[in-house]
Amino acid sequence: KNQVEQSPQSLIILEGKNCTLQCNYTVSPFSNLRWYKQDTGRGPVSLTIMTFSENTKSNGRYTATLDADTKQSSLHITASQLSDSASYICVVSAYGTSYGKLTFGQGTILTVHP
């Protein structure tokens, strides 16, 4: 069964500090992995997407990495801001007959304190 596990479940950091969120997946055959940011009560917004051949991708203060061999991804947030407080969701999609079916992680709730 395809699964996506994220850790930690929640994280509290001080403004200006860095943090790293983890995503492990068992989706096969792997197509791509995407990180979303979801503010409370709102729909998720895409941060970045990683395909099989990509190791690192940055979007401003967000840097995602992918290790397709170990089936792990991380999202690193640099110099955190109060507005980074949100849930971060890892989503993995597969090739084949389930192309339209996505597997979501449970998310990591990040709280940034002043």
Next chain:
Amino acid sequence: EAQVTQNPRYLITVTGKKLTVTCSQNMNHEYMSWYRQDPGLGLRQIYYSMNVEVTDKGDVPEGYKVSRKEKRNFPLILESPSPNQTSLYFCASSFADRPYEQYFGPGTRLTVT
């Protein structure tokens, strides 16, 4: 403005009373999908549609119906809602060759008493 709209945004109903949550997108996307989000469980896919008249089950389709008669609309139908369908629902859309690049609607908070 490119967007996915959902209506209603909030709904309180009673067990067994049929309801429909509408979803519409103006980006000419082929792919549309419905999700529910519950505390501790994250987002779970209910149904998705790769194009008009093409729909398929996600992970939690029981108790829901969908239809895709037009490209822009993808309504979610609860024929006989039950309290365990109380949840936050999201509709999303994308181009068919990039279902991972989804644009999400604002969400519909449904309470079934």
